[in-house]
Amino acid sequence: MYTHKFEAFTTLCELQLESDCESSANILADDILFHAKRLETNYSYFNENSELYQINHRDQNSLHVSDEFAGLLQLALFYSEITNGAFDVAMAGTLKDKRENYEVIIPFASSACMKIDGNILTFSNSITKIDFGGLVKEYAVDQSMLILQLAGITSALVNFGGDIAVIGTCEGEKWSIGIQDPLNEHENIEIIKLETSSLCTSGHSKRYKEIDGKRFSHIITLEKNDLKQISIIAPTTIDAGVWSTALLANPELQLPNHIKIVSKVL
Numbered sequence: 001m002y003t004h005k006f007e008a009f010t011t012l013c014e015l016q017l018e019s020d021c022e023s024s025a026n027i028l029a030d031d032i033l034f035h036a037k038r039l040e041t042n043y044s045y046f047n048e049n050s051e052l053y054q055i056n057h058r059d060q061n062s063l064h065v066s067d068e069f070a071g072l073l074q075l076a077l078f079y080s081e082i083t084n085g086a087f088d089v090a091m092a093g094t095l096k097d098k099r100e101n102y103e104v105i106i107p108f109a110s111s112a113c114m115k116i117d118g119n120i121l122t123f124s125n126s127i128t129k130i131d132f133g134g135l136v137k138e139y140a141v142d143q144s145m146l147i148l149q150l151a152g153i154t155s156a157l158v159n160f161g162g163d164i165a166v167i168g169t170c171e172g173e174k175w176s177i178g179i180q181d182p183l184n185e186h187e188n189i190e191i192i193k194l195e196t197s198s199l200c201t202s203g204h205s206k207r208y209k210e211i212d213g214k215r216f217s218h219i220i221t222l223e224k225n226d227l228k229q230i231s232i233i234a235p236t237t238i239d240a241g242v243w244s245t246a247l248l249a250n251p252e253l254q255l256p257n258h259i260k261i262v263s264k265v266l
Helices: 022-042 051-056 067-082 089-094 102-108 136-150 237-249
Strands: 002-008 011-017 062-064 114-117 120-123 156-160 163-167 175-181 184-194 198-203 208-211 214-217 229-234 260-265
Touching (some): 002 022, 011 136, 051 067, 067 089, 067 120, 067 237, 136 163, 136 198, 136 237, 198 237, 229 237
Antiparallel strands (some): 114 120, 156 163
């Protein structure tokens, strides 16, 4: 089992894979890092060279986007619909870093303000922005798994800052994944056994910003609830990540059958 650690999406990442050849494992790790960095750069909210930045700072409301961007946005719009707006890349983008004048901006903070037709993205206004922060890292994990599977790897773990996917088992046993206690980073509240599936945890304790001495979660919610952290198992990392984020925003959501809650912290 070979282990590689690196940083992407402003978080620590880890790759473990079983291979007969160290050089082959290193090539796969380099390939995964390359694609992770490409996705991080191209869908960065703040990088002026990213496709996303250019779209958010547009001078017209009808734009041609790349095939990959169009595919990600179609996914985002699908998830916005099935989560009743609890997961919404337009809300995340339009309200990002804005903690005042919500009542003025909220009408524009909705996926209903944009549509994608092929490669043509059209906005109904100049205010709505997009943030793929709750989608692209999970997409990168799933792409990493695809790279490994196409290379014939049958045992591997990919962990991008807590967004985790595994192939097969680890030395004949299910992978053991610890879910950290949000109130005590040195303790786990659960140990989850995972095999060929994904696990994502969303919460307010790790990623936040402080503005005027107040702490704000990276997950934007308009309704307050007592849920501090939730962990989801799903067939893909995108599914697990989106539903964990959506449930943190709205714990009353009805889950599809393939989504499993494995941990909640109130």
